[in-house]
Amino acid sequence: MADTQALQNPLRDEQRLPRVPDPGVMVIFGASGDLTSRKLVPALYELASQRRLPLEMAVVGISRTEMSHEEFRQKLRETLEEHVSGGVSDDVWDSFAGGIFYLPGDSKEPETYEELKGFLKKLDAERGTLGNRAFYLSASPSLFPTIVGRLGEAGMNEGEDGGWSRLVVEKPFGRDLESARELNDEIRRHFDEAQIYRIDHYLGKETVQNILALRFANGIFEPIWNQHYVDHVQITVAEDIGVGTRGAFYEEAGALRDIVQNHVMQVLCLTAMEPPVAFDAESLREEKVKVLKAVRPIPEDGVEEYAVRGQYTSGWVWGEEVAGYREEENVGPDSVTETYLALRLFVDNWRWAGVPFFLRAGKRMPKKATEVAIQFHSSPHTPFARDDTEGLEPNVLVVRVQPDEGLSLKIGAKVPGAGFEVSSVNMDLLYGTAFLEEAPDAYQRLLLDLMLGDPTLFIRADEAEGAWRILDPVMRRWAEEKKVEFYPAGAWGPREADELLGRDGREWRRP
Amino acid sequence: MIGETRESPGGGPMSVAEIERELGKLRANEDGTLALRSSVLNLIVVTDEASAPEVTRSVSNLAGRHPARAIVLISDPEGEWNVDAQLSAFCNVRGGGGAQVCAEQVTIHAEGPPANHLESMAGPLLIPDLPVFLWYPGAFSPHSPEFAAMADLADRVIVDSAAREHRDASLREMAELVGREGAPAVGDLQWVGLSPWRSLLADAFAARERAGELEKIASVEVLYAPGGECRVLLLVGWLASSLGWTPKGMARDGDRRRIGFDGPSGDVEVFLSPDSPDARLRRVRLRSADYSFQISRHREHREVKTTVMRGEDLVAERTVHLGHFDLGVLVGEELQFRGRDEVYEAALRSAVEILDL
Numbered sequence: 001m002a003d004t005q006a007l008q009n010p011l012r013d014e015q016r017l018p019r020v021p022d023p024g025v026m027v028i029f030g031a032s033g034d035l036t037s038r039k040l041v042p043a044l045y046e047l048a049s050q051r052r053l054p055l056e057m058a059v060v061g062i063s064r065t066e067m068s069h070e071e072f073r074q075k076l077r078e079t080l081e082e083h084v085s086g087g088v089s090d091d092v093w094d095s096f097a098g099g100i101f102y103l104p105g106d107s108k109e110p111e112t113y114e115e116l117k118g119f120l121k122k123l124d125a126e127r128g129t130l131g132n133r134a135f136y137l138s139a140s141p142s143l144f145p146t147i148v149g150r151l152g153e154a155g156m157n158e159g160e161d162g163g164w165s166r167l168v169v170e171k172p173f174g175r176d177l178e179s180a181r182e183l184n185d186e187i188r189r190h191f192d193e194a195q196i197y198r199i200d201h202y203l204g205k206e207t208v209q210n211i212l213a214l215r216f217a218n219g220i221f222e223p224i225w226n227q228h229y230v231d232h233v234q235i236t237v238a239e240d241i242g243v244g245t246r247g248a249f250y251e252e253a254g255a256l257r258d259i260v261q262n263h264v265m266q267v268l269c270l271t272a273m274e275p276p277v278a279f280d281a282e283s284l285r286e287e288k289v290k291v292l293k294a295v296r297p298i299p300e301d302g303v304e305e306y307a308v309r310g311q312y313t314s315g316w317v318w319g320e321e322v323a324g325y326r327e328e329e330n331v332g333p334d335s336v337t338e339t340y341l342a343l344r345l346f347v348d349n350w351r352w353a354g355v356p357f358f359l360r361a362g363k364r365m366p367k368k369a370t371e372v373a374i375q376f377h378s379s380p381h382t383p384f385a386r387d388d389t390e391g392l393e394p395n396v397l398v399v400r401v402q403p404d405e406g407l408s409l410k411i412g413a414k415v416p417g418a419g420f421e422v423s424s425v426n427m428d429l430l431y432g433t434a435f436l437e438e439a440p441d442a443y444q445r446l447l448l449d450l451m452l453g454d455p456t457l458f459i460r461a462d463e464a465e466g467a468w469r470i471l472d473p474v475m476r477r478w479a480e481e482k483k484v485e486f487y488p489a490g491a492w493g494p495r496e497a498d499e500l501l502g503r504d505g506r507e508w509r510r511p
Numbered sequence: 512m513i514g515e516t517r518e519s520p521g522g523g524p525m526s527v528a529e530i531e532r533e534l535g536k537l538r539a540n541e542d543g544t545l546a547l548r549s550s551v552l553n554l555i556v557v558t559d560e561a562s563a564p565e566v567t568r569s570v571s572n573l574a575g576r577h578p579a580r581a582i583v584l585i586s587d588p589e590g591e592w593n594v595d596a597q598l599s600a601f602c603n604v605r606g607g608g609g610a611q612v613c614a615e616q617v618t619i620h621a622e623g624p625p626a627n628h629l630e631s632m633a634g635p636l637l638i639p640d641l642p643v644f645l646w647y648p649g650a651f652s653p654h655s656p657e658f659a660a661m662a663d664l665a666d667r668v669i670v671d672s673a674a675r676e677h678r679d680a681s682l683r684e685m686a687e688l689v690g691r692e693g694a695p696a697v698g699d700l701q702w703v704g705l706s707p708w709r710s711l712l713a714d715a716f717a718a719r720e721r722a723g724e725l726e727k728i729a730s731v732e733v734l735y736a737p738g739g740e741c742r743v744l745l746l747v748g749w750l751a752s753s754l755g756w757t758p759k760g761m762a763r764d765g766d767r768r769r770i771g772f773d774g775p776s777g778d779v780e781v782f783l784s785p786d787s788p789d790a791r792l793r794r795v796r797l798r799s800a801d802y803s804f805q806i807s808r809h810r811e812h813r814e815v816k817t818t819v820m821r822g823e824d825l826v827a828e829r830t831v832h833l834g835h836f837d838l839g840v841l842v843g844e845e846l847q848f849r850g851r852d853e854v855y856e857a858a859l860r861s862a863v864e865i866l867d868l
Binding site for chain 2: 008009010011012013015016017018020022023048049050051054055056089091092094095096098127128130428
């Protein structure tokens with residue numbers, strides 16, 4: 001498959017100027033949905049405006065709603081200002097919108113694809129899009145297999161005239177291991193793995209990528225990043241918001257499917273992985289998959305020792321009284337859906353043998369915080385009198401992903417004065433503040449990578465399946481058990497989660 | 512940008528240790544906590560009294576994206592012997608924690624003989640282990656008395672080839688500088704200003720059926736503002752060096768020039784017209800037998816339009832932002848780049864060949 005085109009352009013100065021993708025078309029299925037107007041089109045507009053997209057770039061939206069090209073453009077334009085940072089210029093929008101088209105059609109019907117195929121050929125001829133296509137599945141996940149199958153039948157799983165064809169799949173990648181495998185098998189009947197871009201926008205965040213920079217651009221952390229020095233690791237993804245208007249969605253998903261299977265597992269991989277040989281798609285993803293493979297399977301009959309399922313009741317968050325989950329809109333009064341999940345995992349490999357990884361994710365926590373805390377062993381022997389070291393705790397290195405991106409290291413220091421009293425102090429480095437510039441939106445980064453054909457920051461099939469494999473016993477057990485532990489909104493999770501660590505004398509950090 | 516500039520009440524002659532101590536004090540907040548220092552590079556600026564305010568403003572604008580220790584040297588070799596230091600810190604609150612982060616600036620007035628030994632003052636003030644950029648915002652000559660010693664301190668030298676009255680001489684000296692053995696890496700603000708134009712021109716030929724037209728370019732027209740020769744010659748030099756054109760003759764008609772090249776498919780004629788006073792670069796148009804490719808700037812907005820025509824037919828058209836290019840942005844672009852810029856050096860050599868015609 002011709003995935004790259006060797007068009008020699010002597011005017012391209014790759015050393016100095018940003019790379020611009022080959023001409024191409026992005027086709028969005030489910031184009032009347034929220035994601036298109038909130039994320040995709042604003043990201044594309046900003047990329048176009050900053051000269052990061054090719055001159056010959058077109059966007060084709062498909063969904064069932066009847067709309068003309070012009071009505072579709074108008075609809076996108078109406079909300080654009082809310083979603084771009086730098087304001088909208090009419091001239092730039094008009095020029096960009098000239099490349100936006102809309103086809104009303106039922107994505108289940110073969111005729112839709114015949115029409116699409118003809119339309120894309122016409123665009124190739126009229127707008128010079130070179131037969132390159134990226135199909136973005138932003139429709140309901142239940143339609144993914146059908147759309148992929150129809151694209152394959154219509155021969156659109158290959159680009160026209162030697163162009164490329166890529167498929168973007170939004171999460172969720174299935175509902176469990178079995179459905180993820182089915183979906184992957186279904187997709188791979190028509191598309192090669194190299195053509196498939198599973199998008200988890202978390203990986204497009206600068207701050208998440210910075211975990212890699214911290215670990216692999218600095219020689220001093222790696223030698224102590226293992227079981228010889230590390231007592232345990234805590235990964236926290238906390239939100240202060242509740243489910244809001246997404247009750248119906250959340251009832252189906254829960255924290256496990258919404259956050260843990262994708263975002264939290266990705267952070268686990270980046271924290272625990274071995275150094276990749278190169279920062280390219282296969283090297284990086286290979287190492288991530290190795291982590292997932294090394295995670296000790298959770299026994300289905302002992303799930304409670306590894307996982308805690310929590311749900312918020314009413315309480316107070318930041319001076320505001322908020323409703324419990326069961327009182328939220330479109331949520332069942334006896335729902336056992338988890339809004340909080342804590343896991344105790346072991347990565348059984350040479351580096352991490354015996355080091356527990358405690359993961360937690362929840363809604364209606366006291367504040368929004370994403371962090372990875374590496375808790376080191378205590379010093380083996382302290383020469384100072386016991387009374388003098390009361391305030392001393394083991395070293396902790398915290399990598400904060402958000403909101404105040406940075407590092408903090410807890411170190412022991414002498415308290416000024418006579419005697420030798422030692423106490424812990426926090427050394428903070430806010431590397432996020434070293435650069436004031438706002439990082440680009442995650443979608444901008446990922447859409448550009450997609451057009452450039454770089455899948456490094458996208459999820460490979462075995463990654464998605466590996467994450468489900470770890471969680472599958474938990475989901476099966478919970479499906480039978482229908483029991484959930486409660487925590488008041490504004491707390492750091494249920495009591496049972498404290499016990500998960502307390503059993504071996506550890507406790508959760510307060511982020 | 513939200514932030515505050517803190518200045519040291521001190522000033523006057525100070526030792527290196529005193530300067531470091533005073534800079535430390537500037538980072539102390541009113542509540543007794545200490546703001547962080549953030550620096551990813553050292554930036555030495557050599558300027559004169561008249562340009563100092565604008566330069567200082569650009570330097571503090573750079574603090575957001577390129578937090579640096581800035582050492583601004585205001586040099587007056589003709590003056591009475593005097594050295595005087597002023598200190599300031601540009602501090603920002605960032606993040607929910609309310610932590611202050613400061614970038615420091617040391618301004619040194621050097622008059623009389625010390626102005627010829629600026630390196631003796633800049634060197635000890637550099638933060639160790641960080642790259643050193645040396646920026647000459649004004650007229651620059653590699654033959655100036657202090658330059659060689661200053662360049663030894665620097666990993667990269669940033670200049671503005673158009674800052675001198677005599678622009679031809681400026682380009683020639685720059686070419687000579689980059690041609691020297693062991694010469695420092697050089698960045699030119701005139702070249703950075705061309706980046707979006709170069710990018711847009713490259714984009715215009717991305718379509719497969721037009722890629723071949725690059726070899727068949729027969730004429731180029733550039734419309735620009737009077738005084739913009741350096742930038743325009745670099746643009747033409749870049750086209751010539753990238754596309755394999757050899758200059759063979761030049762004709763002048765007032766300020767306008769017509770330059771002839773030998774191209775891969777025959778003659779190429781380049782017309783330079785400084786007839787557009789309101790935009791440094793107004794329009795670039797390349798023509799082959801079948802196509803015309805035009806990039807033109809909007810009269811009022813910072814927007815540029817690309818137009819590709821085949822005969823009378825419009826083939827492609829697009830409007831994008833040109834981007835903001837004040838002094839701080841241009842310098843910021845240069846600070847991102849390390850090492851020698853070979854494309855620039857080739858363009859510069861080619862520009863000098865044109866001047867030699």
